[in-house]
Amino acid sequence: MMDDTVRTGRALVAGGAGFLGSNLCSRLLADGWEVVCVDNFQTGRARNLAGLADHPRFSVMRHDVIESLGGMRADRIYNLACPASPVHYQADPLKTLRTCILGSMQLLELARRCGARVLQASTSEVYGDPLEHPQREGYWGHVNPVGPRSCYDEGKRCAETIFMEYARREGVVVKIARIFNTYGPRMAPDDGRVVSNFIVQALAGQPLTIYGDGTQTRSFCFVDDLIDGLVRLMESPDEVSRPVNLGNPAELTMLEMADMVRVLTGAQVPLVHRNLPKDDPMQRCPDISLARRWLGWIPLVDPAEGLARTVAYFNEERRLGGRDRRRASETMFPCPQPAPAFSARR
Numbered sequence: 001m002m003d004d005t006v007r008t009g010r011a012l013v014a015g016g017a018g019f020l021g022s023n024l025c026s027r028l029l030a031d032g033w034e035v036v037c038v039d040n041f042q043t044g045r046a047r048n049l050a051g052l053a054d055h056p057r058f059s060v061m062r063h064d065v066i067e068s069l070g071g072m073r074a075d076r077i078y079n080l081a082c083p084a085s086p087v088h089y090q091a092d093p094l095k096t097l098r099t100c101i102l103g104s105m106q107l108l109e110l111a112r113r114c115g116a117r118v119l120q121a122s123t124s125e126v127y128g129d130p131l132e133h134p135q136r137e138g139y140w141g142h143v144n145p146v147g148p149r150s151c152y153d154e155g156k157r158c159a160e161t162i163f164m165e166y167a168r169r170e171g172v173v174v175k176i177a178r179i180f181n182t183y184g185p186r187m188a189p190d191d192g193r194v195v196s197n198f199i200v201q202a203l204a205g206q207p208l209t210i211y212g213d214g215t216q217t218r219s220f221c222f223v224d225d226l227i228d229g230l231v232r233l234m235e236s237p238d239e240v241s242r243p244v245n246l247g248n249p250a251e252l253t254m255l256e257m258a259d260m261v262r263v264l265t266g267a268q269v270p271l272v273h274r275n276l277p278k279d280d281p282m283q284r285c286p287d288i289s290l291a292r293r294w295l296g297w298i299p300l301v302d303p304a305e306g307l308a309r310t311v312a313y314f315n316e317e318r319r320l321g322g323r324d325r326r327r328a329s330e331t332m333f334p335c336p337q338p339a340p341a342f343s344a345r346r
Contacts, residue, residue: 008033010073010075011028011035012036012110013080014079015038015079015121016035016049017044017049018043018045021078023224024227029057036061037061038061038065039060039061040062043088065081067106068109074114077107078118078230081103082152083152084152084191088191096152097154100155111166111172111174112166118174119174121177121179123153123156124247129279134286135284143157144279148277173238174241176241176242178245178247179226182222183195184222184306189317194218194257195310202269205267207271208269210258211254211274212273213273218252218284218285220248222299228297229291233246233295245290245291246291246297247285249287252303258271260304264307264308
């Protein structure tokens with residue numbers, strides 16, 4: 001369970017301009033933390049931080065985590081610094097590997113110097129195309145180490161190894177969250193993942209693209225639930241150091257998800273089928289017994305409610321005009337390249 005005696009301080013969120021990272025920044029600010037968002041804006045979006053720009057306890061550092069953070073100080077470090085959708089992490093596989101491995105080592109070194117807790121945002125992708133269903137944390141996975149997805153799958157698996165070695169050898173308090181499919185406001189419309197794809201296509205009156213026959217399943221967790229799980233895991237007792245699944249154990253097929261999106265958007269559009277990508281898993285569903293027992297956590301938002309809120313977000317994005325808003329938002333956090341040294345407040 002969460003430690004009720006925890007006191008707020010400074011939280012560093014690596015990848016804080018991304019979908020999950022920006023939602024985490026909002027939650028931590030609401031909880032009273034001073035928040036430093038670190039992001040190289042490779043896939044993170046300044047527009048995700050628009051509502052936080054003027055907050056007195058929020059600051060942004062344009063920086064790549066594979067480089068040292070120097071004299072930064074923090075009490076909590078959340079590592080969400082890696083592209084999470086196939087279209088993005090496959091665009092530069094070597095960069096993805098460097099972010100997973102070198103970025104983890106830089107943040108763990110910072111945690112060691114500061115005496116900070118550090119959380120690794122790992123992924124259900126470490127299970128690959130699983131032969132066990134649902135997936136327990138003790139399952140070692142079924143991953144193709146040389147396939148087109150392996151830069152992300154194996155990068156995250158290696159990052160977990162690094163985190164555990166820092167816990168065993170350096171005494172760093174580490175937390176590892178294996179995150180399953182998550183959706184909600186601040187998703188990028190072009191991230192190539194099924195929920196955003198379906199909603200964007202439906203709102204544009206385009207056919208919904210189904211890869212394979214559509215019977216493959218995923219477990220979709222609304223972002224607010226997932227962020228609550230991350231915070232609970234970070235504040236759990238020190239001995240909770242092994243990986244913990246965070247996701248919604250209620251499975252949906254791609255066909256069921258497509259039908260829900262069509263109903264919620266009112267789009268009368270057909271489905272079109274494309275070939276299933278190589279190594280795309282047929283089933284993905286978490287066993288969340290450990291999260292229930294150790295964190296007192298379960299997802300609370302029903303898929304219909306979560307999807308309705310996500311559709312409303314994308315509708316608002318369309319109303320505001322994504323392109324014009326993007327140009328305006330990129331000026332919110334100006335920073336020349338390479339980024340200057342950052343002197344954090346303490």
